[in-house]
Amino acid sequence: MSSPGDWRTVFRVRDYDLAATLDSGQAFRWDAVNGGWEGVLGRRWVRLEDGRRGEILARTASDPGDWGWLRRYLAVDEDLEGIVATFPRDAALGEAVRACRGLRVLRQDPWECLASFILSSTKQIVQIRRIVGEVCRRYGERVTVPRGHEEAWSFPSVEVIAGLEEGDLRRCAMGFRAKYLLGSARAIARGDLDLDGLCRLSLQEARGALVKLPGVGRKIADCALLFSCGFDGAFPVDVWILRTLREIYFPGADPRPAELVAFAEVHFGPRGGHAQQYLFHHARLRAGRVASARSVPA
DNA sequence: GTCCAGGTGTTCC
DNA sequence: GGAACACATGGA
Numbered sequence: 001m002s003s004p005g006d007w008r009t010v011f012r013v014r015d016y017d018l019a020a021t022l023d024s025g026q027a028f029r030w031d032a033v034n035g036g037w038e039g040v041l042g043r044r045w046v047r048l049e050d051g052r053r054g055e056i057l058a059r060t061a062s063d064p065g066d067w068g069w070l071r072r073y074l075a076v077d078e079d080l081e082g083i084v085a086t087f088p089r090d091a092a093l094g095e096a097v098r099a100c101r102g103l104r105v106l107r108q109d110p111w112e113c114l115a116s117f118i119l120s121s122t123k124q125i126v127q128i129r130r131i132v133g134e135v136c137r138r139y140g141e142r143v144t145v146p147r148g149h150e151e152a153w154s155f156p157s158v159e160v161i162a163g164l165e166e167g168d169l170r171r172c173a174m175g176f177r178a179k180y181l182l183g184s185a186r187a188i189a190r191g192d193l194d195l196d197g198l199c200r201l202s203l204q205e206a207r208g209a210l211v212k213l214p215g216v217g218r219k220i221a222d223c224a225l226l227f228s229c230g231f232d233g234a235f236p237v238d239v240w241i242l243r244t245l246r247e248i249y250f251p252g253a254d255p256r257p258a259e260l261v262a263f264a265e266v267h268f269g270p271r272g273g274h275a276q277q278y279l280f281h282h283a284r285l286r287a288g289r290v291a292s293a294r295s296v297p298a
Numbered sequence: 299g300t301c302c303a304g305g306t307g308t309t310c311c
Numbered sequence: 312g313g314a315a316c317a318c319a320t321g322g323a
Contacts, residue, residue, distance in 0.1 A: 025304055121305035124322060128304080131320095175319025180306080217306050238304035256313090280304075 004061040004144050011056040011071065015080045017102030018050055023292040024281040025125050026106050026227050028116050028132045029155070032292050040136070041073055042109065043154045045145045048074075062144040075104045083232075086271045092248040093268075093275055096282035103281055105274050106227055110195040111188070112155040113228035114210070117220045118181050119174050125289075134172040139164065162189035180215020187213055199229045206231065218261070226273035235264045235272045240283050 022030040022037050030039040036049035036057075047059040058070055071077060080102070087093055119135075120128045132155075139160055140153035161169075162185040169178035188195060193213065198206040206229065210221035219238055225231035237245075237260060245260045246253075249267075268275040284290050 117304075120303090122303050122318085123305095123320080124303045126303095127321065170319090173320065176306095176317085177319080215306065219305060223304070236304070239302090240304065258313095284304095 004147050004149075005063070006146065007060045007062075007064050009058050009064070009067050009070075010051060011058065011074070011076045013054050013056055013076050015102045016054070016056060016074075016076065016104060017100065018048060018056060019292045020100050020103040020281060021074070021106065022048070023290060024100075024103060024277060025284070026277070027108060027113075028125070028129045029136070038152075040143055040152050040154055041070065043141065043143050045143050045149075045152045046070065061146045061149075072107050075107055078104065080104065083271050083274050086269045087275050088267055088269065090248075092244075093279065096278040099285065100278050100281050103278060105232070105277055107230065108228040109155070110198065110224060110228040111158050114184070114195065114213075114216070114220070114224040115155070115161070115181060117223040118184055118215045119177050120223075121177060121215070121220070126291075131172055131174050135169070135174075138172060139168075158185050158188050158195075161185035177215060183214035184216060198225070199231075203231050203233055207234070222273070226276075232271040232273050233265075233269075235261070235268060235276045237261050237264065237276075238280075240280055241276060244279050244283050 018037060019032075022039075023032070027039070030037045033047075036047050038045070038047045040046065044064065045061050049057045051057045056074070056076070058067070064070070084097055087097065116128065116132050119131050123131070136153040136155050139156040143152050143154055145152050161181060164182065166178045166182055169181055174181065187193060193209055198209065201209065203225065206225055207218065207221045210216050210224060211218060219236050222234040222236040225234035226236060237257065241264075242257060242260060245264065246255065249263065250260075255263075264272060264276070281290070285293055
């Protein structure tokens, strides 16, 4: 660990809601601290804050290079209007878009994203955050933080996880997910799947490859594909989205999950994953389940 | 104490 | 093909 420095930059943005983006269950390592957000990307500690007049202020404690990695992660160059323009014109989605204006889909590291969602099954987001944090604390590498700041760790690599035993992972309170995370890490480490090559496949091919991993079904595959591989049409269907789709589009009926998945694939269009994230975050906002937005009315 | 959580894998019909 | 259940743990 090198000695800490202080590097800063400003991103000019339009329609960017940092809180909605970082606290909408896409990524699990951002903490709200003193009016900003702090996390670790790769091996860099990062602090983000809203600036004035459509600015995001970014700060690191180690040399950031050209900041391209952070622009890409935050998707600050994505045209939000263009994305929203592809959405179907329906009242419920329109309301979610208005309520969460500025919510973006991040572009995360594929391994951290996939591993985090393997740990997500039948867990509340608050617990996922705790488990992921514990995995990093135990098995990640310490990263450079500002002087006097509390410690921070990177997310452990595929190889590090693959070299652990199930019992090591169970110590992070992940329960039965330990064998899934370990099995997936080992499969990737021995070359059964090229995570970085997924983006060059079609959505169907990439999904088909991912669901061969233990503990990875369609929902978790779609999370990884949407949040880290740039597949904007991937549409993760979890319990929140199931409820939402039933309420909005099939009132009084009781469609099976497979029917809703098929409906969503057609209805929400080529960037349906973004629409999904608006529906998901809006539903959680209304239910009072977003800690950073407790004061937002229903 | 009961229900449920950004699911998946297995078993049984 | 699809319903029922197991799987760990802890928040609400």
